[in-house]
Amino acid sequence: MDDLLTPEELGIRAAVRRWAADRVLPGVAEWYERGELPVVRELARELGSLGALGMTLEGYGCAGAGAVQYGLTCLELEAADSGIRSLVSVQGSLAMYAIHRHGSSEQRERWLPVMAAGEAIGCFGLTEPDHGSDPGSMRTRARREGSDWVLTGRKTWITNAPIADVAVVWARTEEGIRGFVVPTDTPGLSAPEIRHKWSLRASVTGELVLDGVRLPADAVLPGARGLGAPLGCLGHARYGIVWGAPGAARSCLETALEYSRTREQFGRPIGGFQLTQAKLADMAVELHKALLLALHLGRRMEAGSLTPEQISFGKLNNVREALEICRTSRTVLGANGISLEYPVMRHATNLESVLTYEGTSEMHQLVVGKALTGLDAFRG
CATH class of the missing domain: 1.10.540.10 (Acyl-CoA dehydrogenase/oxidase, N-terminal domain)
Incomplete structure (x- = not known):
């Protein structure tokens, strides 16, 4: 590449x-x-x-x-x-x-x-405890009170929330879904950390609890009206995942390759056995296909021609294949694959979260399916 x-x-x-x-x-x-x-x-x-x-x-x-x-x-x-x-x-x-x-x-x-500059950290409050894949059903509300807005609701699985200086929070209003810029020291806002995760452990995750958070009129994002606004932001983030997931896969493949050259069984390196080489070859093929797909989508984005369906195509393929590469690399390392001495299990568990956030694989399958058939299968 x-x-x-x-x-x-x-x-x-x-x-x-x-x-x-x-x-x-x-x-x-x-x-x-x-x-x-x-x-x-x-x-x-x-x-x-x-x-x-x-x-x-x-x-x-x-x-x-x-x-x-x-x-x-x-x-x-x-x-x-x-x-x-x-x-x-x-x-x-x-x-x-x-x-x-x-x-x-x-x-x-x-x-x-x-x-x-990294002097202030932000977070993005869209997902709710009861509404992940269906953000249009959010329960967080923003009502007008004089010239102010008052927000009440709860967001969850919010990366950076406990350490954020500012939150972009999406809420339902009488005018539809709107976005709000909320300094996290605003009274009524708390951001408890979510602990006991077995994935993305080197990441800060929390909730946003809004208990009558009062904001001035100018806290609303003036250009954001309707669900298309937050979904457009998610599309930009999903594009980054199209590239990121193969990075985790590359780390695992490089680890498996090195291990296969030095780990000996039955008198020779395991990389010299046909089954191990088949695994390595298949992983290399899928990794480089994913990288070329990411590059193609990147050039389309730079040309202004990248569509949401194509981003879904990329996230669906690249995360799914990256996770399989991590799992297969673990088998090459055998029992050592579960040790934190190597990065393989850490990447594999992290990708279980990446598989879910910014749209589950099932949601992206339906996006691609709708593009193929012209039929919307999201709602029965």
Whole structure:
């Protein structure tokens, strides 16, 4: 694939890979085992210095990078850990993207420069306890009270929520679904952390509990009306996953390859056995198909011709195949595959979450199915 990339794209990929090797890989196994990311704010500021936050956005201190440059960044971050890529995706492709695309000039000026620098962390409040795949049925409400808005409801599985400085919260109003920019120190808002996760453990996840949160009139995102607004943000984040998931798969395949050359059984390296080579060959084929698909979608995004159905196509294929590569790599490592000495099981458990968030595989199958047939199977 390198022959298809520009010198600038190769340079960004190399820079992010070096940063991840220096700043994430030495500590990520311990963070994962402890179920916390103690250096999250430090990492956020460093990612800001790299230009990785709100990377494709223009102005306000954002890098204004191309879609493929952003994709390669996601690839390298997820090769280190899905939780780090999630931090970047939620910050840039969800919270910052929503403010940049739908916000007022005042909202952009207040939040985007500090978020691009990693000095302020954002989160995106859409998913609710009873409404994941069907966000249009959300129960969180925003009602007018004089010139103010009052928000009541609950969001869950929100990456960055417990540490966020600002939340983009989606709520039902008399005018339909609207988005709100909510500083997290607003009275009535709490963000308890979700513990006891067995996936994305090196990532901070929580709830947003809104108990009569009073906001001024200018807290609403003026350009966001209807469910299409948050779904458009999700499409941007899903694109990053199309690139990120193969990064996790690449890490696992590289580990399996190295292990197969050095692990001996029956008097020779296991990489010399036909069954092991068949596994390695199949994994390599699926990984490189996924990378080429990601690159193709990236070029389409840069040309302004990428459709939501094509993003669903990419997320469905690449996450599903990446997870299978991780599982197969684990079999090459045998019992050692479950040890945190190696990254394989960590990547595999992380991808179980990636398989679900930003649209489950089943939802993306239905998106592609509707595109193929013209028939909507989402509702019976």
